[in-house]
Amino acid sequence: QGEGGEWGGGLVQAGGSLTLSCSACGGEVVGYVMSWFRKAPGKEREFVAGINWLEGGTWVADSVEDRFTISRESAQNTLYLPMNSLKPEDTDVYTCAYSMSEGTDFDDEDGMDDWGKGPMVTVSS
Numbered sequence: 302q303g304e305g306g307e308w309g310g311g312l313v314q315a316g317g318s319l320t321l322s323c324s325a326c327g328g329e330v331v332g333y334v335m336s337w338f339r340k341a342p343g344k345e346r347e348f349v350a351g352i353n354w355l356e357g358g359t360w361v362a363d364s365v366e367d368r369f370t371i372s373r374e375s376a377q378n379t380l381y382l383p384m385n386s387l388k389p390e391d392t393d394v395y396t397c398a399y400s401m402s403e404g405t406d407f408d409d410e411d412g413m414d415d416w417g418k419g420p421m422v423t424v425s426s
Contacts, residue, residue, distance in 0.1 A: 307397055310420025313387055321382040321420055323397035332399030332414065336407050337371065337382045339393035339422075349395070350382060351407025360407045365391075387424045394419040 309321040321337070336351035350361040350371035359371050368386045373379065380397055396419035398410075405412035 307395070307417045307420050309382075310395065310422045312423045312425065315388055315424055315426050317387050317424070318383070318385045319387065319422060320384065321395055321397075321422070323380040323382075323417055324378060332401050333403045334400040334405045334407060334412075335373070335380050336398050336413070337380075337395055338398060338410065339391075339395045341393045346410060347393075348408035348410075352380065354399075362408075384422070387422075389424045389426045392422060392424050394421050 307321060307323045309319055311319065313319055323335070333354055334351055335354055337349040338346050339349050340346040348362050349365060350359065350369060352359045352371050352373055354373060361369055361371060369382060369384050372381045372383070374381070382395065384391065396417050398413035398416045400409070400412050401414050402412060
């Protein structure tokens, strides 16, 4: 079994788009809830978006809901975060996390069982 990972980060100009991807470790579905968080140096971690892996229900943070979406490809055990109309304030390290507990809220950091290392997204003005 291989390890999971995240990719898709990089440098983009303001107004541009990126899609982040996160694969489940070993190719298996690892949780009921999978979420994206982001954190900039010196700032608190911020919830971005989450999805119920089995049912497909999603929630996107108010701060980005008009620009970001979240989706999953169950057959490939991959989580996506398409980001459009990026702004310099979106510059952060983005991390996917999952919870094995069915009742975990999408934005419950303490409820997550494991975290990825996160791709860096840099948006230039």
